[in-house]
Amino acid sequence: MLNKNNIQPTNWKLSKSTFLKGNQCVKALYLNKHHWNEGTPPTAEQQELFNRGRKFEAKFRSEFFGQQVDITKVLGKNFKYYKGYTEEYLIKHDKGILFEATFIEDEVMVMVDVLKKNQNNSYDIFEVKLHTELTQVVWEDLAIQNYVLQKALGDKINSFHIVYRSSEGEYIIREVREELKNLELNISELLENYKSILQQKEIPDKEMGAQCESPYPCNFREFCSQF
């Protein structure tokens, strides 16, 4: 049994979701960090979609994996301890299944839906999405995870899967490492840019446009439309 009191906290500058926010709009990235209270809360429809996603993920986890540890149930909202907990768990267990295993590299934090450690010290990774097709934003989501996980686990990664939904509601489980290699996305350059934007004193100048609605309706539309 791990002793939570021995785990060290870790900080980060960007997460998977803030990376995706930056890809949508650097102003949204900045506002989310420095003026988050100007954002509007999710609509009932958005909340419902989020809840459906959580249920889909929970069902996949319970159908495909038996004994496991869900870090959210151990640590709650103490996110700065997630990485330390993950490290301790992986050191102390020859094999096992972790939900929300957390890694931080280049000051970017990602949380893995399902991480399976095998007896031979290799890892299988599963990211679960309610989507029925793999859109650009899903690929960007997978790419930032892969970037961090490659640095953290390297060639110990045995497989990296996206789990999504067929139109009949069945699970589609697809190995994506080869496809991710061919994705044209300069992640390290994007990360440096986003970190530097977050350090600015002024809100980045950005006109409203198509990016305010796609890939997701931005929660700062009311704020930006005042100017």
Ligand code: SF4
């Ligand atoms: S409303 Fe549009 S311009 Fe304003 S932060 Fe969001 S995406 Fe950027």
